[in-house]
Amino acid sequence: MFYLVIDLLGVVSFAISGVLAALDKKLDIFGVFIIAFVTAVGGGTIRDILLGVEPVTWLQSNVYMYTIIVTVITGLLFRKKLKYLRTSLFLFDTIGIGLYTLVGVEKGVDAGLSAVMCMTLGTITACFGGVVRDTLCNEIPVIFHREIYATACVSGAAAYFLLRTLPISDDVIFLISIAIVIAIRLLAVRFGLALPNIYKKESKSAD
Amino acid sequence: MFYLVIDLLGVVSFAISGVLAALDKKLDIFGVFIIAFVTAVGGGTIRDILLGVEPVTWLQSNVYMYTIIVTVITGLLFRKKLKYLRTSLFLFDTIGIGLYTLVGVEKGVDAGLSAVMCMTLGTITACFGGVVRDTLCNEIPVIFHREIYATACVSGAAAYFLLRTLPISDDVIFLISIAIVIAIRLLAVRFGLALPNIYKKESKSAD
């Protein structure tokens, strides 16, 4: 129940980020809905397909679809107020990323994959909804050139495997790892951290 | 046999729409072929992958490949005449959309999915070939910002489930539902119907 609530909070915040991206591109209602949908379920769908877990998760329960429909309608009705909610949305989004990462990691563990591949699946689950969103909106995915985002996912996923070597219960490990993803992302945004810039020398004058 | 003919008419008209999009982008022969191919089979491929029906349908029979090869060659040879055929092509395309929608719905029913998910699969089958086409051509998918298209699919798919509550044979339900998709799309284009514009107030002067 607790996880379902967090899961749906993640779906809502990812869907809202899709609504905002789609409104920027002046898509129609159907387009807004599709972008919201792929942003919310895209990462998990790619994970399920790579693993061969099919039918994919969202096909097996209507709750994701209904949550996204309600989110999109609400988002469209109150779209002028969405900007005042950016802080709350960012928080939900960050919680969603943390949860999605660890859900992806555990699905990899269940499938008997190596730690490195579980970390990869966790990062895909959390990040690739946004990649599909940006690609469909005809933009280079934002996580490829801005924002500490994947780094937070990879770190939390790595922490999960380090913590498993300690005598801690699985539930606690799961929650601590999520907290690490969230903490890194919050700190990165708060202090303006970014990956080291590899273009410094070349682009001094041009950029 | 009857369904195969309609199915291949759908493939032909979808492939032609791919040829036209690829010619607009000045792609080479191979590029034109690939775009035609993904437009024709893309929606069904995504549906099959989401369901876990693999190898995907078009891998299991050469008829789709050969139909598309012939269509592309014919389309390229007569490409200056394609514009005079727009009405016929639009009709084939609309029939194809109707058929694809209901084929997708029935695959969902066969897989034991909920009505909402079957409607989703039907819409994906009919619409996502065009989404892949436009994405590969580096455009925002046209169905996200123009044309009543998905609405027709969703309506026909919904009609299928309403009709199933009546004492009508499955084949008749299938055909009526296809007819509903076709009718809505034809009426929408004839009378210039579109989804309600959600940008009215913001873009009065700019748009």
Next chain:
Amino acid sequence: MFYLVIDLLGVVSFAISGVLAALDKKLDIFGVFIIAFVTAVGGGTIRDILLGVEPVTWLQSNVYMYTIIVTVITGLLFRKKLKYLRTSLFLFDTIGIGLYTLVGVEKGVDAGLSAVMCMTLGTITACFGGVVRDTLCNEIPVIFHREIYATACVSGAAAYFLLRTLPISDDVIFLISIAIVIAIRLLAVRFGLALPNIYKKESKSAD
């Protein structure tokens, strides 16, 4: 062992082509890595998904991931020297394309598919990593409008099925077919061959 070495040479050269594309787009380190990764494994992943071979190949062994990580780090450190290596890289790339094509063909044969579909899978394996790379970089895939590339793959794959009618051992057929892909690509680049231009008449003045 021999095949693993060629396979990893292919991964390295595909990953480098991803690094170069990502650097052109000024992506950050994570973005460079993802583009390198999808370029190297994208074609095989799409092939595996279409066939239903899941978990996909690269999830089952860390060697691809580690090879790509080392390639990306090396590529970034020596990125100013990459241009002097273009000839070697082109050679690796061409060898990789040859190998990937035939690996794809044989996976199709193992799955009991028709010759035409095996040729299709081989071409997808060799070419679609680059398609995903260019799509994520927000470009129309380069193989759709430049370079003899797919033609070489299709020819080598066709040769494989012709040679199988002769009394030659499977290993020899495999190697000859790879050599044909490589030879066609090298000759095409050396002599500036391209697919017949279908835009001649229309674009005499504009192009």
